Amino acid sequence: MTEPVSASAIDSADVVQAPGYRGRFAPSPTGHLHAGSLVAALGSWLMARAAGGEWWVRIEDLDPPREVPGAARHQLATLTSFGLVPDGPIVFQSERHGLYRRALERLLDEGKAFHCHCSRAELAQCGGVHRRCIARARRRDPSVRLRVGDDAVVAFTDALQGEQIQNVSTAVGDFVLRRADGYWAYQLAVVVDDADQGITHVVRGCDLIDSTARQILLQRALGVATPAYAHLPLVTDHAGRKLSKSEGDGAVDANNPCAALARAWRMLQQDQQAPFAARSPAEWLQAAQRCFDVSRLTNVRKTAPPIATNSSRS
Numbered sequence: 001m002t003e004p005v006s007a008s009a010i011d012s013a014d015v016v017q018a019p020g021y022r023g024r025f026a027p028s029p030t031g032h033l034h035a036g037s038l039v040a041a042l043g044s045w046l047m048a049r050a051a052g053g054e055w056w057v058r059i060e061d062l063d064p065p066r067e068v069p070g071a072a073r074h075q076l077a078t079l080t081s082f083g084l085v086p087d088g089p090i091v092f093q094s095e096r097h098g099l100y101r102r103a104l105e106r107l108l109d110e111g112k113a114f115h116c117h118c119s120r121a122e123l124a125q126c127g128g129v130h131r132r133c134i135a136r137a138r139r140r141d142p143s144v145r146l147r148v149g150d151d152a153v154v155a156f157t158d159a160l161q162g163e164q165i166q167n168v169s170t171a172v173g174d175f176v177l178r179r180a181d182g183y184w185a186y187q188l189a190v191v192v193d194d195a196d197q198g199i200t201h202v203v204r205g206c207d208l209i210d211s212t213a214r215q216i217l218l219q220r221a222l223g224v225a226t227p228a229y230a231h232l233p234l235v236t237d238h239a240g241r242k243l244s245k246s247e248g249d250g251a252v253d254a255n256n257p258c259a260a261l262a263r264a265w266r267m268l269q270q271d272q273q274a275p276f277a278a279r280s281p282a283e284w285l286q287a288a289q290r291c292f293d294v295s296r297l298t299n300v301r302k303t304a305p306p307i308a309t310n311s312s313r314s
């Protein structure tokens with residue numbers, strides 16, 4: 001069995017003034033920013049600022065069928081009107097195909113990735129977990145998967161959610177890097193981009209915590225550094241469902257940025273009494289930066305209290 005290897009980890013003490021800290025917010029343009037995305041944006045911004053670090057923005061527009069026209073522009077305009085201004089160039093994944101192609105070719109050349117002709121229906125017999133090819137026919141457009149060794153156990157310490165461990169071979173198996181429809185898989189693009197952009201700290205919603213072990217395996221296969229990870233509590237509606245941009249859930253009201261920021265602040269478990277008599281989002285953010293206490297976020301259960309999804313909430 002593979003020895004579990006601990007990925008680089010941070011604890012709340014490290015978050016204070018980490019030299020060279022570079023965080024990011026990476027929305028997919030599948031709709032307008034909602035309360036949950038604002039929590040991820042603000043949480044990643046506050047953690048970067050608490051560490052004296054940079055905060056970058058990357059638009060993850062690699063899945064045209066799920067993309068909403070104009071959403072990326074709208075998301076960026078919303079961030080700007082909220083005072084959340086990136087410290088580096090805004091990157092669009094749709095302009096970076098060459099990077100993904102080169103990474104994939106390297107993995108194929110080194111025998112770490114392989115073409116796969118299995119269909120989803122065939123893999124359903126194995127619970128959707130690919131361990132060996134069982135395709136009955138060759139496809140014209142095979143997918144490409146990462147070869148995941150037996151007992152590929154990945155352990156890492158999440159700065160907010162604590163120790164995590166996943167046996168990637170049994171939980172997900174050989175996972176897709178390029179889909180059969182030709183699109184890049186999120187896992188490949190996110191790993192290549194985080195490495196290429198020198199991202200040292202990934203702060204994002206808890207819905208992605210299960211992807212992290214796969215990303216760490218892929219970083220090892222590519223020989224790139226593993227960033228530190230922190231997964232923020234998820235914002236759900238009253239039915240316990242994660243808010244979804246593509247379903248238009250609870251889009252944030254860009255006309256009232258300070259109120260929306262205050263709601264995100266509450267979701268981040270911060271001091272509600274913090275006096276924020278701000279005249280502008282920039283002023284609000286400055287005050288928030290002074291009061292932010294990351295220890296209030298550690299050991300917070302994965303799900304934040306539910307919120308109403310209609311725009312009438314205060």
Ligand code: GLU
Nearest residue numbers: 026027028060190204208
């Ligand atoms: N693009 C993903 C989303 O909008 C986030 C990816 C990440 O932060 O790693 O949910």
